[in-house]
Amino acid sequence: MTDSSQTMPVPPRILPRTAAFGLCALAVLAVAAMAGPRSGALLMIGLGFGLVLEGLRFGFTGPWRRMILQRDASGLVAQMVCLALVAAAAFPMLAAHPGELVGAHAPVGYAMVGGAFVFGACMQIVLGCGSGTLVNAGSGNLVSAIALPFFCLGSFFGAYHLVWWTELGALPVAALTGTGGLALTLVLLASVAGLAMALADPGKRAIPARYWLAAVLLAGLAILHLAVAGQPWGVVYGLGLWVAKGAAALGADLSGSAFWWAPANAERLRESVLTDVTSLTDLGLIAGAALAAFWRDGLTGRIADHPARAWVAVVIAGFLLGYSSRLAFGCNIGAFFSGISTGSLHGWAWFAAAFTGSWYGIQLRPLLGLEARR
Amino acid sequence: MTRRPVVLILLTAAAGFLAFDLARSAPLDPYLAPPLFALGSGQAAGGAHCAALPAR
Numbered sequence: 254m255t256d257s258s259q260t261m262p263v264p265p266r267i268l269p270r271t272a273a274f275g276l277c278a279l280a281v282l283a284v285a286a287m288a289g290p291r292s293g294a295l296l297m298i299g300l301g302f303g304l305v306l307e308g309l310r311f312g313f314t315g316p317w318r319r320m321i322l323q324r325d326a327s328g329l330v331a332q333m334v335c336l337a338l339v340a341a342a343a344f345p346m347l348a349a350h351p352g353e354l355v356g357a358h359a360p361v362g363y364a365m366v367g368g369a370f371v372f373g374a375c376m377q378i379v380l381g382c383g384s385g386t387l388v389n390a391g392s393g394n395l396v397s398a399i400a401l402p403f404f405c406l407g408s409f410f411g412a413y414h415l416v417w418w419t420e421l422g423a424l425p426v427a428a429l430t431g432t433g434g435l436a437l438t439l440v441l442l443a444s445v446a447g448l449a450m451a452l453a454d455p456g457k458r459a460i461p462a463r464y465w466l467a468a469v470l471l472a473g474l475a476i477l478h479l480a481v482a483g484q485p486w487g488v489v490y491g492l493g494l495w496v497a498k499g500a501a502a503l504g505a506d507l508s509g510s511a512f513w514w515a516p517a518n519a520e521r522l523r524e525s526v527l528t529d530v531t532s533l534t535d536l537g538l539i540a541g542a543a544l545a546a547f548w549r550d551g552l553t554g555r556i557a558d559h560p561a562r563a564w565v566a567v568v569i570a571g572f573l574l575g576y577s578s579r580l581a582f583g584c585n586i587g588a589f590f591s592g593i594s595t596g597s598l599h600g601w602a603w604f605a606a607a608f609t610g611s612w613y614g615i616q617l618r619p620l621l622g623l624e625a626r627r
Numbered sequence: 628m629t630r631r632p633v634v635l636i637l638l639t640a641a642a643g644f645l646a647f648d649l650a651r652s653a654p655l656d657p658y659l660a661p662p663l664f665a666l667g668s669g670q671a672a673g674g675a676h677c678a679a680l681p682a683r
Contacts, residue, residue, distance in 0.1 A: 289660020352671050357678040390637055393630025398637055419680060483665025483672035490677045495644065502651055515681030517674040525652035526645070528660070529675060536641060543634050552631040578677070587677030597678065 266551060273547055277540060288527040294481050295530055299537015300544070301474045302486070306388045307545035311467035313382045313585040317373075317611045319457075326446075326453035331464035333446040337439055338472035339594035343479055344435040347595060356595030357485045359582030361602045362423025368411075368580030369588065369603040373610025375570040375577065376585070378618055383488035383584025386574065387535055391542030395556045396623075399564065400571030407575025408493030409500065412518075416511040418580050429596035438596060445604075475594070482530045485591030488538075489578045491531030494521055563622035581606075 277300055285293025306312060316328020347354050359365070376382040381389045381397045386404055389397035429437055450458050478486045497513055501522055507513040513522065526532035546552055559567075578584040581603055583592060589607065592600025619626040649655075662668045 285657075287657060288655045289657045290663040291661050291665075294663055346666065350666055353665055353668060355672040355674070355676070357676060359678040359680060391634065393633040395628075395630075395633050398633050401637075416681065480664055480666040483668075483670075484674075484676045487677040490675060490679075494675075498648060498651070502647070512681055517679070518681065521675045523653050525655055526648050527655060530673065531676070536645075539637065539641060543638065546630065546634070552629060552634055554630045556628050556630060556633070582680070583677035592678065599678070 269551075270548055273544055277544055280540070284527055284533070288525065291481060292527050292533055295478070295533040296537045298474055298478050298481065299534035300541040301537070302384070302471070302534065303388055303391060303538040303541020303543075304545050305467055305470045305474065305541075306384060306538070307392050307542035308548075309463045309467040309470075311464060311471070312385050312388070313589070314376050314380055314385050314611075317608060318377060318380075318615055320449060320453070321612055321615055323457065324452060324454040325457035326449035327457060327460045327464060329449045330446045330458075331460050331468045333442045333449075334460075334465075335468035335472050335475075336590065336594050337442045338469065339475045339590070340435060340438050340442070340596075342472075342476045343485070343595050344431070344438070346476075346479060348431055354479060354483050356428060356597060357487065357583060357587055357591035357600070358426050358428045358595065358597040359588070359592070359599045360419065360423040360426045361599045362419055363421050364418035364580040365423065365582055365599055366602055366606045368418075368577040369606035370610040371573055371577035372581055372584060373607030374614035374617065375574045375610075376607075377611045377614025378570040378621060378623065379567055379574070380618075380623075383574075383578060383586050384538060385585075386571075387488065387538040388542040391539035392546035393543075393552050393554065393556075396559070396567050400567050400574065403568050403571030404489075404575040405492040405496050407572040407577075408489045408579055409496035409575070411576035411579025412490075412493045412497075412512045413507075413510040414512075415579050427598040429598070434596050438593065441601070442593070475590070478534070479595075484530060485587075485595050486534065487531045487583060487587035487591060488535060489531075489575065489584050489587060491526070491529060491533075491535040492575060493579065494518075494529060494532060495526065497522055498526070560622040566621040566623065 281293050281297045284296050319325035320329045347356050379396055379400045386397045390401045475486050521529050582588055588600055588603040618624050
């Protein structure tokens with residue numbers, strides 16, 4: 254009998270890696286058995302988002318930062334490619350199935366634009382947007398792990414006050430639809446990509462293979478999400494809901510909030526988060542990122558030290574990320590990614606305001622002790 | 628410190644929250660759950676999304 258340990262060396266950590274994947278598969282099956290197949294599928298899609306974003310090191314904050322600081326257009330152009338792929342599928346899906354499927358459509362208003370600006374600044378301070386904070390926390394980044402609970406708190410309070418802020422002034426909801434709307438969206442996405450390429454350093458225009466792969470995989474998952482959930486991918490709704498559930502359990506009266514007392518949201522408060530679309534994909538994002546990071550290096554990376562003022566900044570920025578993203582009708586996912594890819598004008602307004610805010614956030618980061626001064 | 632304890636604390640907190648939620652929320656019933664795909668289901672979308680503004 255041959256000794257297999259001599260002829261077939263066992264790769265290191267194969268057992269823990271297999272066990273981690275097995276646990277995730279078991280969680281998906283358990284959720285499907287408890288809450289139905291759609292819930293299981295949404296958790297699986299969320300895991301996919303986390304695996305792609307962390308595994309291929311693709312995101313939103315980093316590419317914007319590299320575009321602003323280094324004139325590196327690769328990540329921003331890959332984002333435009335991803336949005337174009339989603340839009341090419343989402344526009345006809347929405348047109349063919351009105352009612353069953355809804356887009357991420359919201360009004361452009363003062364609070365919406367201001368919220369997007371603040372979000373853009375804060376996401377550069379903590380180096381994590383809506384999806385990025387969940388992914389980074391899931392992969393063991395202490396800054397994001399500290400910011401996350403305050404992000405949730407901010408999302409709850411922002412939603413609580415959302416109607417009041419929106420009544421300060423907002424346009425009617427405007428969305429591009431049909432073939433003409435899709436064509437205009439694709440032209441606008443191509444224009445942004447072209448402008449980024451034109452402004453980029455000549456040596457920083459090539460898109461790495463992993464970005465192409467991430468853009469295609471993310472687009473596929475986002476389209477699947479729309480087909481399964483009936484609504485586009487979102488992040489911050491679920492975070493606020495978690496705090497609202499905790500507040501209600503502690504005896505808080507949420508009937509004073511036009512948002513949390515609205516029928517759709519009151520139902521979410523009564524039902525388990527295992528039936529809530531955004532909660533399921535958020536939990537999947539965290540777990541998927543943890544799985545990818547565990548697979549890569551076993552979570553052995555060291556955590557960076559920061560001065561006290563940096564941690565205070567992280568807490569405040571985390572809260573503002575949550576609060577501002579509710580006023581802006583979404584973060585980089587709910588507003589930028591899903592808004593633009595389903596035709597909402599507010600997605601474009603969000604992009605312009607948040608990109609401007611990002612420039613200020615990048616300037617603030619060294620002053621707050623989160624990186625060395627340039 | 629490595630990233631491992633951060634992830635362990637986060638996942639434990641998520642598991643604790645899920646246990647709390649399951650204990651306090653309406654009981655789950657997979658037989659009354661919506662179909663796998665909203666697309667083609669004939670059911671209206673739920674409306675609990677970041678972009679949704681409740682009517683006053």
